[in-house]
Amino acid sequence: MSGTFKKISCEPPCGFEVKSHDEKEVIELARQHAKKAHNKDVPEKDIRSKMQSV
Ligand SMILES: [Zn+2]
Incomplete structure (x- = not known):
């Protein structure tokens, strides 16, 4: 199975x-x-910047 997970x-x-x-x-x-x-209260863009693809 392939698939990209997003991780924080x-x-x-x-x-x-x-x-x-x-x-x-x-x-x-x-x-x-x-x-x-x-x-x-963390802004969505801050979370996005920390998000990794695994
Ligand atoms: Zn925490």
Whole structure:
């Protein structure tokens, strides 16, 4: 199977990681995490810039 996953990792020591085929889902989950876990409102473009293809 081929397929590109989009991945975002939170900075250490958090280590939270989101991985999905769906870029939008990754962004959404990452934003939710940042808000819940770090009380931060992270702009979508910041998340995109950290997103990796794996
Ligand atoms: Zn985190």
